[in-house]
Amino acid sequence: MIHVRTKVDRPDPELVSGLSEYSAATIHEAQGRKGALSHRLKPVDPAMSFCGPAFTVSAQAGDNIMVQVAITYAQPGDVIVVAGGEFPQAGSFGDVLATACHSKGLTAFVTDSGVRDSAELRKLGFPVFSGSVCIEGTVKETLGPINQPISVGGQIVRPGDILRGDADGIVVVDPAEAKTVIESCREREEHEAWLRAQHRRGAATLIELHGLTEKLKAKGLVVEEDAVS
16 A cells, blocks of 8 residues: 555646635635635634645544655645544644744645644744644554545545635635636626725615625515605
8 A cells, every 4th residue: 555645746836826816715706615624724823824736644633643754745835734533632733843844845734633832833934724723742653645635624635736725714726627716716806896996986885786686676675764754
């Protein structure tokens, strides 16, 4: 059995760069409201954000030996994504491993388990997203696969999939769909910029601008009219 697959079909860097210009929420909406990882996975610092290809890890709950193996084999630009059994009572990653990742030029670290040394991680600035923060350490015993599809945060993440993360959460994008998603994001941003401009001008009511008039009428919305004096 091969535990570590080093050959990853990484996406075109231009696709990663293009997606990085948009928020995780915009990407999620633009690709048909799909790909959002669980809301529980958040950055240790809201200022942290990232965009890059997934380097996937399957780890036993409470065990980080394969996390350390993954850091060893990951390449600059990779996002290490760990399925750790959604186990919150474990600090499976801290400032020492984050320093190793940062020094190698990795893009981010994501785990559905826990991390620790959160104050030091914030100082370092290397993007770390996790399901919890916990002081308890982990063992280093159980081997598992690296660069196989994993289930993390309620989504299937494959090696080379593009992940975009920010203060709101993380979304995964199939590289084969990335070009179309980028175009949809651009169109959505342009439309939202137009909406904001219309709101500033007071050009119409929110209901009118957001195309809700007929929908609310069909649902039978009743508004009490002001009494005539």
